Amino acid sequence: MEQKGDAGSRSGLDVLIAGAGYAGLAAAVSLKQARPSLAVAVVDAAPEGAWRRDGRASAIAAAACRMLEQLGVWDEIAPEAQAITDMVITDSRTADPVRPAFLTFAGEVAPGEPFAHMVYNHDLNGALRRRSAELGIDIMEGIAVQSFDTDGGGVTVHLADGATLRARLLVAADGVNSRLRDMAGIRTVRWAYGQSGIVCTVAHERPHNGRAEEHFLPAGPFATLPLKPDKDGTNRSSIVWAERTEDAEKLVSGDELVFETELEHRFGLKLGEIRVMDKPRAWPLGLTLARAFVAPRFALAGDAAHGIHPIAGQGLNLGFRDVAALAEVVVEADRLGQDIGALDVLERYQQWRRFDTVQMGVTTDVLNRLFSNDIAPVRAVRDIGLGLVDRMPRLKEFFIRQASGLSGGTPRLLRGEAI
Known part of the structure; x- marks a missing residue:
């Protein structure tokens, strides 16, 4: 059930999760479904x-779709999800009249299984909330964690409304600027890219046929991602547009006609006339990697553990990998009668996730630096590289499996298996 306040009477929790975004809710559902005896609750600082x-909208990789199906929420999400049937990558300038496709990917990891779907965030969040209610997970909204103290037996969490909760494990899934991470004394490696990501939804005349495109432009990547047509049959795509921060701020706060003109230069006319359907917003882009994922009685998951550049569309899917690994470690420890908040148990989760996270962070950082420039020799080398990859089927298949989240060491939930 979702509640606002009324936290003072709760004690003796096994797991308290801070943050009711996709990572926090998926963690709660994963734990409670696999181990109904665990007392799990979620507290969220955002207003009700x-x-x-x-x-x-977000790109949900095939492995994450398998996980959501195993958690009993994909059937609700699927009717509103748009399969990505293929992807095209180009390297060009804004003024280029023709943008040759240097790299193309077919969109299936198995017959009938696309490597990704586009899903609206509110559809994903709503489905996870309804599943949480079915499992009896309390969600306390509009309440921030003020502080917490750990000891040998558990963690005492003090909420902003004066209530106190006691749990064996506290999971911080409160976003890239996590307050709980700072409270735990976990330091980060972080730097800004000087770019902001502009996000909006665009209507267009002709259907996209499930194609995603990413144009590498000198100021940053510009991606068009297919969305399900709305109830009136309007063709739609989601835009993720990286631009220099100063220019991005001017674009989203300035004249609508100027914004649409600049958007059209990048989007092109291949899908006919375009129209912006919502208010464009911009978020600063940077790299944030937690130096540790765990502390006694404490674990990070999702964006609280890592924030990466959206160039590969893997931020949300990294979070699902965190959740699947953490749930598997905690559930198996509980079945063996171990203390789920003990540091030696939590370090299994950290060892499982840190290398993959650092690898993805470094990869997206290098890709952004390599492609977000207009240096002629660099352009020539990267275009040759893209063309070579396009002619090597096995290497392309490797990249598709990486993007789909089905590479080695995948937790059970991401393989579509119960914990």
Whole structure:
């Protein structure tokens, strides 16, 4: 059930999760479904119902779709999800009249299984909330964690409304600027890219046929991602547009006609006339990697553990990998009668996730630096590289499996298996 306040009477929790985004809710559902005896609750600082106003969409990789199906929420999400049937990558300038496709990917990891779907964030969040209610997970909205103290037996969490909760394990899934991470004394490696990501939804005349495109432009990548047509049959795509921060701020706060003109230069006319359907927003882009994922009685998951550049569309899927690994470690420890908040148990999760996270962070950082420039020799080398990859089927298949989240060491949930 979702509640606002009323936390003072709760004690003796096994797991308390801070943050009711996709990572926090998926963690709660994963734990409770696999181990119903665990007492799991979620506390969220955002105002009640704020999630409903999130108009963004995200790419959900095939492995994450398998996980959501195993958690009993994909059947609700699927009717509103748009399969990505293929992807095209180009390297060009804004003024180029023709953008040759240097790299193309077919969109299936198995017959009938696309490597990714586009899903609206509020659809994903709503489905996870309803599943949480079915499992009896309490969600306390509009309440921030003020502080917490750990000891040998558990963690005592002090909420902003004066209530105190006691749990064996506290999971921080409160976003890239995690307050709980700072409270735990976990330091980060972080730097800004000087770019901001502009996000909006665009209507267009002709259907996209499930094609995603990413144009590497000198100021940053510009991606068009296919969305399900709305109830009126309007063709739609989501835009993720990296631009220099100063220019991005001017674009989203300035004249609508100027914004649409600049958008059209990048989007092109291949899908006919375009129209912006919502208010464009911009978020600063940077790299944030936690130096540790765990502390006694404490674990990070999702964006609280890592924030990466959206150039590969893997931020949300990294979070699902965190959740699947953490749930598997905690559930197996509980079945063996071990203390789920003990540091030696949590370090199994950290060892499982840190290398993959650092690898993805470094990869997206290098890709952004390599492609977000207009240096002629660099352009020539990267275009040759893209062309070579396009002619090597086995290497392309490797990249597709990486993007789909089905590479080695995948947790059970991401393989579509129960814990």
